[in-house]
Amino acid sequence: MSIEQLARANVRTLTPYQSARRLDGKGDVWLNANEYFQAPEFQLTAQTLNRYPECQPPVVIERYATYSGVKPEQVLVSRGADEGIELLIRVFCEPGQDAVLYCPPTYGMYGVSAETLGVERRTVPSKADLQLDLPAIADNLNSVKLIYVCSPNR
Numbered sequence: 001m002s003i004e005q006l007a008r009a010n011v012r013t014l015t016p017y018q019s020a021r022r023l024d025g026k027g028d029v030w031l032n033a034n035e036y037f038q039a040p041e042f043q044l045t046a047q048t049l050n051r052y053p054e055c056q057p058p059v060v061i062e063r064y065a066t067y068s069g070v071k072p073e074q075v076l077v078s079r080g081a082d083e084g085i086e087l088l089i090r091v092f093c094e095p096g097q098d099a100v101l102y103c104p105p106t107y108g109m110y111g112v113s114a115e116t117l118g119v120e121r122r123t124v125p126s127k128a129d130l131q132l133d134l135p136a137i138a139d140n141l142n143s144v145k146l147i148y149v150c151s152p153n154r
Helices: 058-068 081-092 109-116 134-138
Strands: 099-102 120-123 144-148
Touching (some): 081 109, 081 144, 099 109
16 A cells, blocks of 8 residues: 555645745745734844745755655655644544554653544554554554654654
8 A cells, every 4th residue: 555545635735835936936925824014134043044944955955865865755844843743643643533653651752642633543652661562553553644753662
């Protein structure tokens, strides 16, 4: 089964958002990208660095894929772990139907994001030595769409 087939039906049919800048629009002001309409006098300060970065920067993806030994389409760039966790649940889990599985003690946002999005939270505690309990995980996979494995899990 491909990753596209695992994604929720409504996500597969979404038209991706693209700002005018990404569509080769013309002009210097990009209000639809939530940019301020007046350019400040240029100085290298936090104020002059207020533009949104590319959300999936090709160079970062390519280099991380090479470093990790995976394909570029297997890399997701996010602005922190919380965003990545939530994006994966939004894309792959149907609220009220699917579940995510994680192994406490671990990062708390797996459960918070799943609960917020109406997705079942399923846990399989780690063993005393903090190793995964693979047989117990295998016994709890019914309706699980995502398994979060945190490494290091401390």
